[in-house]
Amino acid sequence: MWQGPLAVPGGDRQSPIDIVVRKSVFDSKLKPLETEYDPQTCQQIWNNGYSFLVEYDDTTDKSTLKGGPLQDKFRLCQFHFHWGESNAWGSEHTVDRRLFPAELHLVHWNSDKYSLFEEAVMEDNGLAVIGVFLKVGKRHEGLQKLVDALPAIRHKDSIVEFTRFDPGCLLPANTDDYWTYHGSLTTPPLTESVTWIVMKQHIEVSHDQLAVFRSLLFTSAEEEVQKSMVNNFRVQQPLRGRTVRSSFT
Ligand SMILES: CN(C)c1nnc([C@H](N)S(N)(=O)=O)s1
Ligand SMILES: [Zn+2]
Numbered sequence: 001m002w003q004g005p006l007a008v009p010g011g012d013r014q015s016p017i018d019i020v021v022r023k024s025v026f027d028s029k030l031k032p033l034e035t036e037y038d039p040q041t042c043q044q045i046w047n048n049g050y051s052f053l054v055e056y057d058d059t060t061d062k063s064t065l066k067g068g069p070l071q072d073k074f075r076l077c078q079f080h081f082h083w084g085e086s087n088a089w090g091s092e093h094t095v096d097r098r099l100f101p102a103e104l105h106l107v108h109w110n111s112d113k114y115s116l117f118e119e120a121v122m123e124d125n126g127l128a129v130i131g132v133f134l135k136v137g138k139r140h141e142g143l144q145k146l147v148d149a150l151p152a153i154r155h156k157d158s159i160v161e162f163t164r165f166d167p168g169c170l171l172p173a174n175t176d177d178y179w180t181y182h183g184s185l186t187t188p189p190l191t192e193s194v195t196w197i198v199m200k201q202h203i204e205v206s207h208d209q210l211a212v213f214r215s216l217l218f219t220s221a222e223e224e225v226q227k228s229m230v231n232n233f234r235v236q237q238p239l240r241g242r243t244v245r246s247s248f249t
Helices: 141-153 207-213
Strands: 033-036 042-047 052-056 064-067 074-083 102-110 127-136 159-161 178-183 194-199 203-205
Touching (some): 042 141, 052 141, 064 102, 074 127, 074 207, 127 207
Parallel strands (some): 127 203
Antiparallel strands (some): 033 064, 042 159, 064 074, 074 102, 102 127, 178 194
């Protein structure tokens, strides 16, 4: 799995973490999430050599997240996944040390306070990422359009147009129950600017759909040795005294 700098100098709010359920603190002030995603803002899907990203037009407040633990409105800029080479592991966060085969991240930035992602990524309250665990089970009909696009971006730096995709179809039925804590991006620049919102309820995808994720490559078309894009997750980081709050008892 991707390690990168094991620790960020002075980093005391790194992600991902293990969510110890019995140590999470119920907070009745936590509101339900409010997502408003416009499928028309979906632009392209590309392989960045770590994962594959579906990118949205974030020049206006058309696809937004508010509510939950957030005080401001956040704009969706992209979503991506982390997964393992086997169904036994692959997620970045764990729940009482339980690993899931994959994890979806929907990345948003604070458009009430900042005018660009690049600005927001440096600020404490700059980003909000929704994490959703994936389990292997029945086929996810909404995911299939995305799975069908993956062979076209097999290699690092390949990109294709990808439009009219509603990321809301990837959220679990129940988005009221979540854990939230202050952490960081899990790939470089690892900046400690993320309010994490990890869904309690997972979504199901089929074994075959997940197998297509694993057919992607870390390597570009020019490289002699092709490496399967698997285990693109960071290991859990120390909690360093942080409290994980829950929106449910
Ligand atoms: C620059 N952006 C949007 C990101 N940088 N790192 C990201 C990580 N993949 S994660 N897992 O969202 O922290 S997302
Ligand atoms: Zn991620």
